[in-house]
Amino acid sequence: MKVLSKIYMALVFLLLYAPILVVVIFSFNSAESLSRFEGFSLDWYGELFQDAEALTALRNSLVLATVSSILATVLGIIAAFAISRARRRWLARTMESVSDIPMMNPDIVTGVSMMLLFVGVAGILKVQPFLGVWTMIIAHTTFNLPYVILSVLPKFRQMDHSLTEAAMDLGCTPTATFFKIELPYILPGAITGLMMSFALSLDDFVISHFVSSPDFRTLPLYIYNQTVHDVKFSMYALCTLLVFVILGVLIVVNVVGSVRERRQLRKAGAKR
DSSP, rough: HHHHHHHHHHHHHHHHHHHHHHHHHHTBBBSSSOOOOOOOHHHHHHHTTOOHHHHHHHHHHHHHHHHHHHHHHOOOOOOOHHHHHHHHHHHHHHHHHHOOOOOOOOOOHHHHHHHHHHHHHHHHHHHHOOOOOHHHHHHHHHHHOOOOOHHHHHHHSSSSSHHHHHHTTTTTHHHIIIIIIIIIHHHHHHHHHHHHHHHHHHHHOHHHHHHHTTBBOHHHHHHHHTTTOOTHHHHHHHHHHHOOOOOOOHHHHHHHHHHHHHHHHHHHHOOO
């Protein structure tokens, strides 16, 4: 059974990472082919850094992902705090269920709903539809919110509330108690929600397709437009760079998390 489980795990990882590995390998291919590797070359990377349209789309994606993930994290922390402090259980459960709706909805439903909302608001205000960067920020923040709440809410519920009560008994205001006691405790969950929001925003295509405008295109939209013709091989180079950037971020987050756990264990051991 152990041998079969190892074989099964190997097949799962192969199916997951083989496409990524193919993209990485052929981004260094000197030939314009995905069926043969003729030699190592950095030509596609040079072509990528000369493609102003691709770099603009990448910049738009990074700006959008950064802004929307930060907004979603701030709003998600506030929402999780409100849900955890709700005195009535039915109200807390209702708020939690409602906050999960954008996560449970199919992307195409969320995208069409957002588009109709923005067009409807423009009609009420009697202005031209204002689809673009601001509507994309609102849409990305909206569908990222549930993931932040899902990451932060368990931290609020696991926290020992006697700590906050003790802090306020010692003279701390509710605001100071939140920033000095509660925020450091929920910080790992907030970072997890932030990273997840950033990755989801960077990857999103369907919702962005419905709320975008021609003058603000993200990288997924740019790559999709490339599929109408032949995909540039410089796109493989761009995907490879994104893979290594995300891998580096994950390594940094894991290292920081392990260092923090070791410090907490040392503090606990010193107290004993």
